[in-house]
Amino acid sequence: MANESLVLPQRTKKPKWLRVKLPVGKKYTELRGLVDKYKLNTICTSGSCPNMGECWGEGTATFMILGNVCTRSCGFCGVKTGRPDTVEWDEPEKVARSIKLMNIKHAVITSVDRDDLKDGGSIIWSETVQAIRRANPNTTLETLIPDFQGNNKLIDRIIAVHPEVVSHNMETVKRLTREVRIQAKYDRSLGVLKYLKDNGMRTKSGIMLGLGESENEVIQTMTDLRNVGLDIITIGQYLQPTKKHLPVKQFITPDQFKKYEELGLEMGFMYVESGALVRSSYKAHKHAS
Template identity: 65%
Template sequence: MSCSGGSSTDISTTDKVKKPDWLRVRLPIGENYRHVRNLVDTHKLHTICESGNCPNMGECWGEGTATFMILGNTCTRSCGFCAVATGKPDAVDWDEPQRVAEAIHLMKVKHAVLTSVDRDELKDGGSTIWYNTIKAVKTLNPDTTLETLIPDFKGQMENVQRVVEAHPEVVSHNIETVERLTRQVRIQAKYWRSMDVLRYLKENGMRVKSGIMLGLGETKEEVVQTLHDLYNNGVDVVTIGQYLQPTKKHLSVQRFVHPDEFAEYREIGYSIGLDYVESGPLVRSSYHSEKHVIPGYGKQKWEAEKANMVM
């Protein structure tokens, strides 16, 4: 399939598009899945796997991994793509960092992912809880590598700095979509403010990651430009996946992007100079994230694939 651009129509009013066969998802089953399910419930933890209706929850939980969402499960923002509830959040739970650390310890995972809702009502944007959680996880789980998928903290770099000072192995902040669609997709966010956060992270020694969704009306040229922007602002790892409408109240899918097109964006990303590009219909930010920690791994794998094809 050739890589054609998406429609430029208003993304909130397009008719429903039929889901293709390549988007089949396995139901969550198995002993490991039930074990993780029990730990999450027992420790009263929030996971973006559930709140975000992630299509890979069965696979990841079946392998004994999960992405924990701190600072509650109610967000102060109302992004058009996100299934997380919007409203007035509960008070900050200062015991949450230790509970998350204990759950990760009980799960015996080698790599964990933390994310959070936006807490724009807090002066520190929730960055103190972020710092405390990272430190608690690393204290109790010294051999566990950690990725942190952070909000933009409204561009207040003193709050971003708290995450930097906690020294997670990877810091991720998702750009989500191309510049033109940002106002519709991420209503309270700004494209270049997110780029500033990513650049700040890189300048302060972090391994930096970001992600983008396709199928919201973007063109091929806009996707490629976004990949260039991410690379130019210090991003090492990029994930590219298909947007799936969580409910009828959320933005409509404009187009289901064929796997061949995702493969093309992977090639383009590596040719630009990105260190790791994860691209496919069911790819989400934390999918295979344990591999994203390793500098050079993705590019070496890609080069080996190309060498074998030549042979």
């Protein structure tokens, strides 16, 4: 990838294609007011997503359940690691109300990893989808789930409530998985996606670039995902959340992202979102139809 990416000297500035426009528009202003007034917990705001204005304008938002402390310590992620709080059993209804207040057409639900719980949080996951369905029958759903340690009985709870899209992110190539996703396993994540697809789900996954992977490794990851029947793939640029996290080793050029998009479509993916500012939920509403 060296010929198509920008290899970083120390403390280099971000390239111009990573400049983010401030979110604007009537819909964004309206939703921002609701989020602030009712203290609604969206990943869009807490994660300072670069696509927040665009997604909100299209009626899409992402919500995180099961708290904001993760039991895993991935090298790329800005979410706190530690001992999570106890489960809030009224959380499903709170999320459903938030979606109704914001008049969301397509909701993405994600969560921290809860390896501390016997059910991995799968009961709250199931109840959240059902609560959203009751309060917002016209809202489509994507569930961006953890690997549940590869326990199919827990994954069955997601399958049973049948969201329009089920997503689980690979995040990186096989060689870098141990460094980037310390407690995760590449083949286990592939197995989760295969199990979901084999049970009738529309499946989705995302990877980040710029962690030192080669072009061949990216293509191999895409091939592995397509071989388990994956429908939708997102490919974006990794950006370091804090100095404590893994450094960015490369800024991938727009031309290279375009190349991966074209390759992905040739491989047979239903949708390929590939670009520097692409995140898991980017254009998520489109993937549900």
